[in-house]
Amino acid sequence: MTDALSRLLDTNDWLMADGATGTNLFNxxxxxxxAPELWNxxxxxxxxxxxxxxxxxxxxxxxxxxxxxxxxRLKLHDAQNRVAELNRIAAELGREVADAAGRTVVVAGSVGxxxxxxxxxxxxxxxxxxxxxxxxxxxxxxxxxxxxWVETISAPxxxxxxxxxxxxxxxxxxxxxxxxxxxxxxxxxxxTALAELVDKLPYQPLAFGANCGVGASDLLRTxxxxxxxxxxxxxxxxxxxxxxxxxDGHIHYDGTPALMADYAVLARDCGAxxxxxxxxxxxxxLKAMREALxxxxxxxxxxxxxxxxxxxxxxxxxxxxxxxxxxxxxxxxRRRS
Amino acid sequence: xxDEEEDDIILSELPDDELVPQMGDDLYDGLxxxxxxxxxxxxxxxxxxxxxxxxxxxxxxxxxxxDFRDGILFVPEVLQAAxxxxxxxxxxxxxxxxxxxxxxxxxxxxxxxxxxxxxxxNLVSMMMEGAGFDVVDLGIxxxxxxxxxxxxTEQPDILGMSALLTTxxxxxxxxxxxxxxxxxxxxxxxxxxxxxxxxxxxxxIGADAYCRDAAVAVETAKAFVARKHNQMAAG
Numbered sequence: 001m002t003d004a005l006s007r008l009l010d011t012n013d014w015l016m017a018d019g020a021t022g023t024n025l026f027n028x029x030x031x032x033x034x035a036p037e038l039w040n041x042x043x044x045x046x047x048x049x050x051x052x053x054x055x056x057x058x059x060x061x062x063x064x065x066x067x068x069x070x071x072x073r074l075k076l077h078d079a080q081n082r083v084a085e086l087n088r089i090a091a092e093l094g095r096e097v098a099d100a101a102g103r104t105v106v107v108a109g110s111v112g113x114x115x116x117x118x119x120x121x122x123x124x125x126x127x128x129x130x131x132x133x134x135x136x137x138x139x140x141x142x143x144x145x146x147x148x149w150v151e152t153i154s155a156p157x158x159x160x161x162x163x164x165x166x167x168x169x170x171x172x173x174x175x176x177x178x179x180x181x182x183x184x185x186x187x188x189x190x191x192t193a194l195a196e197l198v199d200k201l202p203y204q205p206l207a208f209g210a211n212c213g214v215g216a217s218d219l220l221r222t223x224x225x226x227x228x229x230x231x232x233x234x235x236x237x238x239x240x241x242x243x244x245x246x247x248d249g250h251i252h253y254d255g256t257p258a259l260m261a262d263y264a265v266l267a268r269d270c271g272a273x274x275x276x277x278x279x280x281x282x283x284x285x286l287k288a289m290r291e292a293l294x295x296x297x298x299x300x301x302x303x304x305x306x307x308x309x310x311x312x313x314x315x316x317x318x319x320x321x322x323x324x325x326x327x328x329x330x331x332x333x334r335r336r337s
Numbered sequence: 338x339x340d341e342e343e344d345d346i347i348l349s350e351l352p353d354d355e356l357v358p359q360m361g362d363d364l365y366d367g368l369x370x371x372x373x374x375x376x377x378x379x380x381x382x383x384x385x386x387x388x389x390x391x392x393x394x395x396x397x398x399x400x401x402x403x404d405f406r407d408g409i410l411f412v413p414e415v416l417q418a419a420x421x422x423x424x425x426x427x428x429x430x431x432x433x434x435x436x437x438x439x440x441x442x443x444x445x446x447x448x449x450x451x452x453x454x455x456x457x458x459n460l461v462s463m464m465m466e467g468a469g470f471d472v473v474d475l476g477i478x479x480x481x482x483x484x485x486x487x488x489x490t491e492q493p494d495i496l497g498m499s500a501l502l503t504t505x506x507x508x509x510x511x512x513x514x515x516x517x518x519x520x521x522x523x524x525x526x527x528x529x530x531x532x533x534x535x536x537x538x539x540x541x542i543g544a545d546a547y548c549r550d551a552a553v554a555v556e557t558a559k560a561f562v563a564r565k566h567n568q569m570a571a572g
Contacts, residue, residue, distance in 0.1 A: 020503075032450075033449065073453060115453040117416070181408065183408070185411075187413055246510070246541035246542055247541075
């Protein structure tokens with residue numbers, strides 16, 4: 001039997017994913033610095049409400065509240081021994097909401113980065129990273145997640161380690177990176193490089209793409225980079241609802257529902273098949289996105305100028321792909337071997 | 338390879354005016370043994386530790402910082418360069434203290450509560466040290482008591498806070514508000530940084546400045562410390 005996401009991809013031109021987790025939980029009273037994953041056990045009704053918010057707004061896919069649910073991240077809340085439990089419950093609550101939806105809704109088990117730097121620059125070995133991800137993957141699987149959803153990754157090795165962990169858990173998966181530094185990930189990965197990396201993985205994802213990052217415009221430029229790389233694989237676009245502002249004691253992302261509606265339609269025109277939001281994207285944004293995707297006709301691939309005009313400018317002149325791929329060579333003295 | 342003439346350069350055979358730019362290249366390429374060797378050679382040639390720091394190391398790291406800012410270098414390359422810098426600093430640090438070299442200022446830095454990301458914070462630490470600042474690194478997951486305790490014991494000029502998550506960045510405001518409550522906010526320069534942040538956010542939570550990256554952090558710190566010293570001189 002194929003998984004729910006593959007079935008939906010087979011029968012739909014595009015799918016809508018969900019919006020934010022962290023910023024939406026803040027709106028329910030999560031305080032800064034606390035681990036959102038603990039709410040799976042302590043405030044399950046809030047987590048149900050989070051999931052339901054996405055489903056009722058028309059999402060075909062929603063991510064579980066388990067982004068920081070790996071041992072490396074939970075350690076600072078002294079909850080590193082609760083990985084299996086917190087992930088399982090994150091998925092169980094999701095299953096409950098999805099199964100009550102009356103249509104196919106995919107429960108995607110969110111797997112965020114470890115937060116550690118991998119060898120040789122940092123201390124985290126590839127083997128430990130696989131182990132950390134695998135522990136989380138098994139928890140999400142046990143709770144009934146349909147797919148695993150690796151997100152906000154910046155290092156190629158961490159992406160590979162997560163892929164291997166998904167394979168060990170025998171779970172289909174999707175993977176996205178966060179392109180937040182001059183159009184690349186913090187570790188310098190370009191859109192083209194991720195597309196190539198994905199094609200070479202021994203255990204390939206159902207879909208891949210970009211999430212979070214800087215703003216909606218940058219994210220779409222990245223999506224166009226994937227498309228230009230000639231991939232046949234479904235592309236995921238999950239961009240932030242604008243940029244964060246501090247208003248009356250809490251974080252507010254400045255992208256309006258109307259802007260995110262434009263973003264969603266443009267994302268589809270850029271070549272994305274799975275379209276959602278990230279930080280700051282509320283059910284209200286999702287409703288506007290769904291409506292726009294259903295009512296507005298698909299168009300040709302937009303130009304960068306058209307994207308900037310509708311969604312705002314880019315954070316950097318280049319994203320390191322295409323004609324601008326190589327920076328001008330630095331005048332150098334003799335190089336040694 | 339464009340040029341195959343990979344002559345082995347013997348650092349000790351280079352005159353000063355070639356050795357110093359070569360050390361800059363070695364820093365850029367993250368060659369820590371070569372950087373340490375260069376520092377030792379200059380010391381043997383009678384260079385003052387402070388001159389080596391500013392003319393050979395800081396100037397080299399400025400190039401790294403600029404290319405990082407301009408999206409030419411990324412975190413892995415900068416970490417490698419910073420490690421090479423560290424190797425040179427390890428030699429210079431005790432000598433700088435002995436010779437009473439001028440100090441730029443002192444910074445206490447940490448990643449906020451709930452956040453374990455220390456990449457950006459480490460880069461800032463290393464670049465600040467590279468620019469001649471004393472840096473006290475509180476590590477990750479720093480709560481308000483730890484920040485305030487360190488301010489009291491270390492008496493720094495600057496407090497630096499870092500956050501990489503949307504869910505942790507508001508904690509910076511908790512720290513700044515607590516400082517204000519205790520009447521000590523004005524005693525320190527507060528700099529904040531981290532991927533989800535921006536200038537407006539920095540202003541809204543009451544920080545002195547938001548620093549987009551480690552290179553900007555160093556420039557901002559220098560400007561604020563200079564201003565603070567001028568004010569003290571004037572007052």
